[in-house]
Structures are given as C-alpha cells and as structure tokens.
Amino acid sequence: MLIRPEDWRPQGVDDLEDRAWQALRTVERSVCVTAGAGAGKTEFLAQKATYLLQTGICPAPKRILAISFKRDAARTLADRVAKRCPADQGRRFVSMTFDAFTKSLVDQFRNALPDQYRPPADYQIAFPNKRILDDFLRRAEAPHVASSKLEKWMSARRILDEEQIVAAEIDRILNAYWDDQYNGGAQPFLTFAMINRLAEFLLRTNHRVRDSLRATYPFIFLDEFQDTTSAQFEIVNMAFDPDRASLTAVGDDKQRIMGWAGALTNAFEVFQQRYNALPVSLLMNWRSHDDLVELQHRIASRINPQVERVQARAARAVDGDVCAIWDFAAQEDEVVTIARWIADEVAAGRIEPHDVAILTRNYADRVEGELNEVFSDAGLIIRNLARNVGDISIQDLLSEELTEILLPFLRLGSSRRNPEAWAAAQENLVRLEALSDEDELGLQKAGQRTEAIARTIRHFMDAHDPEPEQAVGLVSMLIDEIGEARIRQTSASYQRQVDFDRVREGFEMLLSETLEQADGWGSALDLFEGRAQVPIMTIHKSKGMEFHTMIFFGLDARSWWSLTPDKDEELNSFFVAFTRAKQRAFFSSCRARGGQIRWLEELLGPQVPRVAGVHVVD
C-alpha cells in the first residue's frame, strides 16, 4: 500500500515549485520554510504530511504533530491531509493549536503535577482583562505594577525551578496570582500562560511525558512560526530532541503581528540555530494576480528591503481598479456606498456575498453595529466571525470537529439528494468507528448507519416547523444517534465534559439563531455556514484566510492611529490585510475619522487611485 518516495506525486495540485520539493524531501533533518503570502504554506505542509504517511517514511504507529495558532488553520490542514490519505493514515496526522497542545498535556497528565499546582479537572479558562488584573494587583498589594507585566512575568517564570533566579517581588506576585486564580472565586480558573507553565513543568520534570511525545511524533510541523512566543518555543525545545526529531517550521517574518503579545522577534533565526535547520524560501504566490503582487512587493520592500521578488501565479479575473482608496467625508456616505457597491457586484453576478470580506484594525463588533442596518437595507447580511454564540466564537465553532460531524447529517435531513453531504457523513462515521477504508463490510455498515440517521433527521424535520426552539431537541437527538461518547473520543479537546458542552451549546445557539432568521431548514443551514453573508473581522482574525475582494474599513488616522512609519508591526498588519485579497483590495478612509495617512499612500504609489466618495446621504 506504500508508495516509494521517488514515485510519490503531489495530490490535488499540478506540481510544487522546486524549492517546495526540496523542503518536502528534507526528512532526515529539520527545515525552515519562509514564504510570503499566498505561497501555499498550508498546502505545502499538507503535501509533506501526505508524502511522509503515504511513503511510510512516517511508519505506523508513529504520528505527525502539526501545531498552528488558530483553530481554523489547524482544521484546514487536517482536512486537506484527510482528503488525500487513506483513513488509517490520515488518523496519524494530529493537527492542533499551540494552546490546545499544551492544554492536552495538562489535561492528560494532570495527576503528575505537584499538589499546589494541580488544577481540578473541571477548571475553566480565563481571559482576564486589564480591569480584572488591576483589581488583583491591588489586592496583592502591588498597585504600582503595570497589569501588562503580569502575563509576561507569568510566561517567563518556570514554576518550581531552583535554577531559575526570579526577583523576590515578582515571585511573590506570581504565587499570589496562582492562588487567586485557583481559590479566588467560585470556581478555579487558568489562563493560557499558566497552562503553558504547567505543561513546561511536566516536560521538564517528568521524563515519561517527554518520552511518550518523542516516541509518538518523529515529525513536527510548526505553522505561522513567526508568531511563536518564547514560552511556546520553550515547550517545543523541551518536547523534541534536535538530534532525533525532524521539525518543519513555516512562516513569514513580514506577517509577524503578534509581537505585542510576546512573539519572538527573530523566531526563524533561533529555530534555525537550535535545530540546525535547512532554510528554504518559496517564491510563488498562488493567491493573487500580477497587479496585486506588484503592489504587495512595494509594501514588502518597505518591511524588508532585501525581500525577494515573488512570482504571481493567479490570473486576474476582474476589470477596473484592483486596488483603490475610497475617500469619504462622512461615515454615512462611506457605509452606504460600500453596501451598495457590494450589492451591485452581487447583483451583477460577479461575486457572492461571502467572496467579499470587510476587515478592520480593531473593534469589529462596533463596526459591525455601524454597518448592520445599512447593509441590511441593501439586502446584505453581515457575519461577524468573532461574535460569540454562548461561550465560543462563530469562527471557532465552524471549524470544530463536532460541527463537521453534525452538519452533513443535518444537510441530509433537509435535502432529498446531496451526494456531498452523504460522502462527508459516511466518511465521518468511518472515522468515528475507526473503520478501515478497505474493510468492505465496515463501509457497508457505515453506509447503512448513515442512511438510518439521515432518515431519523429527515423525519424530525418533516414533523417540526423550522423554529428556533427546535434546535436543542434536534441537536440532542442527532448527538444521541451518533453517540456522544463516540464523538468525544475522536478529539483530545472533547475529553473534558465542560469543553465538549461549550461547543455543543454554541452549536445549538447558532442553529437556533439561524432558524429564527431563515424560513426553512435548508436555508437555516446555509446561514449557519455563512453562505450569502459578508464576513467582517479584524486583520488578526483574517490571518491565513483569503477572499476574492477585500475591503478594509478605516484606513484613516484615527481608526488606525498606530499605523505610523516607525511601527513595524503595524505595517506588517497592513501587509497581512492587503495580502488577503485574491483579486481586489480596497481601503475606505473617512475624513470624520482623521483622514488620510499620507506616507502610506505614497508607499502604495500613484497606480493606486484615490477615489472621492460620493455624497449619498443627506
């Protein structure tokens, strides 16, 4: 069943660029792949995983561990590998976020933690804001300390490490903070900085933990490596042996936008040294066409004057401006014009609403509120991906394992013929029941189960009107049919009941919400998935995504006060926003919000027109 390495061909794509081949075939040592936007970093990782699994270079039962920063990135990668490998090989590709990885270590080896640091099994995750931290610091009799220091100190200090010297006062405050998180409220809380420290302790003091990781994962992928923090890198260093493991790090320094949260400034340099990694840089851009790539190069050159030119491999498919700055006097004009522009494009059949994304630097919720009504008048629905349904964001919910399992069945219930949903549902059952692709009888059984469950759902939908109050009953029934225990088994992140329930409740809430808006089961599911909706999100959330047309809302001196020539990371953010666009990148600016940012417009050059917005609202 294995393919010889020299016979292996990439799948789903025509070919890889030469340098990608080189990075892919580097399996004996570590490699660091730097590549700009649209270079196909995710695709490269998916191909390399497929290569390692299909050739047996990563033999059963060994696994590949892929670590990303965001859930949807981890999910996309897992999906692409699953699509290309037989089920039993795909199962050996483990794709998760950094925080999910450290959390799974803590959850799995909780009992190996010393008493004073061992959290109860049902701890909650905290995201303390400045006010809460200030509050704590006052109680800890350290009101002079800036709350922003707390997280940094927490990440830098190893718990119970005699060898590390920490200032007595910092030590005292951090100990008080642990105590406060565990015992300060009705239930114990942990932040991710704390979870990271617990994982670090386990790896440092418990060789069983480390040995089991090393034995399981000879290959490790690190996505978006430019945004790795020193605490995260410490975990990688502890967990994997430079002499035995083969690590593949991919990323782009120009897209480093997490420095404010403690990302290393020279992640690739540090990585290359520690793992003696082969550096490879990719030079294609498969996402954007020539005209956009040319503009991207202008920005990239400002970020790094030595940057190599990349080759555009996507074809331009639109007429007119592909980049412009829309300039408005008043925000009412701006919002109406943008809404009408999108509505016209959709009406003309050039794009679907979900092909356009509205990006903002900050306050996506607030901007959503400002756009909502006007967009609705223009016949458009906005979807704020960061909005929470219950205790989970829509963006995260949509990339959850549970969602991937439930949706195809709901689709089967609401439509007579849907081969795509059928295949997905059956595939999921095969995976859930750990059947082999080659097990004819098992496949047949999975087919029958799929049919039976689909029938039950269809029956429910026929018997009930598509109303919000049906959501909970429907979801409960479906989960019961598939088997909650079985679903929870598939994912490390569902091991704790609280974690599973959080996702389940979010699913029920979003379904209930969309049933409210829609007039049928099928259209509710369309809304659920975000079809026919214009997504809105911050630049940070858009990292790794791509859209036919990108409209950045608020390229003006007040909305983006931090975008000044001396702030590297803000220019990186601008670059990230710009490079999300496959075909067109527009920026709106408004005089009422501070007006133009001249140096940036000069950087873009005269080929980017500044379009005076019309006055449409009296």
Add this chain to the structure above:
DNA sequence: AGAGCCGCTATTTTT
C-alpha cells in the same frame, strides 16, 4: 476659574 500645555494611552490572540 479658565486657558493652555505636556505626556500618556488606546487596539490586536489563545479552548
């Protein structure tokens, strides 16, 4: 009391 000036700061993530 009121005007004027200086210096500071706001945002962005992770189950």
Add this chain to the structure above:
DNA sequence: TAGCGGCTCT
C-alpha cells in the same frame, strides 16, 4: 489621531 488627567500660569 485625539481624549484624558494633571500641571502651571494668568
């Protein structure tokens, strides 16, 4: 960029 608190000067 602009709103704030705190300061000084008239």
